[in-house]
Amino acid sequence: MFSGKLKLYKTGVNGRLQIVRLASAGDLLGYRSLISDEPYSATAEVIDEAMVCFIDKTTFFDVLRRNPQLALEMMKKLCRELREAEDHVMDVAQKSTRERMAALLLTLKEAYGSPILGGGFSLGIELSREEMAEMIGTTQETVIRLLSELRSQGVVEIVGRSITILKEKNLQSLIS
């Protein structure tokens, strides 16, 4: 199967990474720096096999200028991403690490998950413990502890990097 997943991250204090978002097939990358004329502020790295296609700067702007409707669509996309980013700020600022862990699992399930025989959901994306930590702003160790906690409660099943959600409702109730 052709999947194609990238992670987009920033580098923070003492090299600690912060994953800003994941990108999949069809997503646009880098257009923001193009538009705002700022230097690239994030780094992209392949998680799964991905094919990338480059668009020339002038072509990009030409198409955009000739096609107001497309421009509007892009603005829509930007607005949505902005709202998501702001929500993310609030999550990190207010929620406990446990709540963010639960939210991450549910988000991944929404984006990549697929139902599995017996009623669970396979996450459909395999991240390292550290990558998860970098997404929710915590450490490897804490991610591990929270995951084992969930496993011991029968909420998830874990085999290596493959995670299956067994009791989605328990996660839902965790994110309050």
Next chain:
Amino acid sequence: MFSGKLKLYKTGVNGRLQIVRLASAGDLLGYRSLISDEPYSATAEVIDEAMVCFIDKTTFFDVLRRNPQLALEMMKKLCRELREAEDHVMDVAQKSTRERMAALLLTLKEAYGSPILGGGFSLGIELSREEMAEMIGTTQETVIRLLSELRSQGVVEIVGRSITILKEKNLQSLIS
């Protein structure tokens, strides 16, 4: 003097607020929900006297469609805000409260500050302790403790809600 300042905030878990950004004269508000067709995700509240001007939805889109250059400008603005929001995520996730406090003071100084006789900077905006807490994702009490710490070190001068930065360099070195 005519200033006009608003705060834009979201409501999080158990009603705790998160100030997403401050807006001043000339800023646009609410256009994001307009464009992305999502429900309003934030609330605006006046801090200083402000005059607000409403634009009709259809007018807005008309102008945008007829004026590709304007659309590009708006996209620029959106991209910049997006980058700022993502930076903010990283700050909250990685930096200590003390670092965020210092960063907040410097940000406010950049946005509203004005030089004062003797080499300091008056912040030029008066926020309650709680509002500052809501901006950097902490509590009132912690803001107060950090501010007194800075005052006792002679880094800032505080009279009620008016804050003067005396030793900007010390703040700079705090944000690492």
Next chain:
DNA sequence: CGAGCTTTTGAGGGGCATCAAAGACAGTGG
């Protein structure tokens, strides 16, 4: 099988939230 990763588990400590209460300050009405 050894080297280098990731994952796991444990111990310890500190930063910060929470709770509680007193002080400061402004507005209100008697």
Next chain:
DNA sequence: CCACTGTCTTTGATGCCCCTCAAAAGCTCG
């Protein structure tokens, strides 16, 4: 003018969540 009230600010005490450090165990690959 002064007690009265509500809001904001300050300070102190307590505890716990989670980061940090350390080390062992598991996995992968040459």
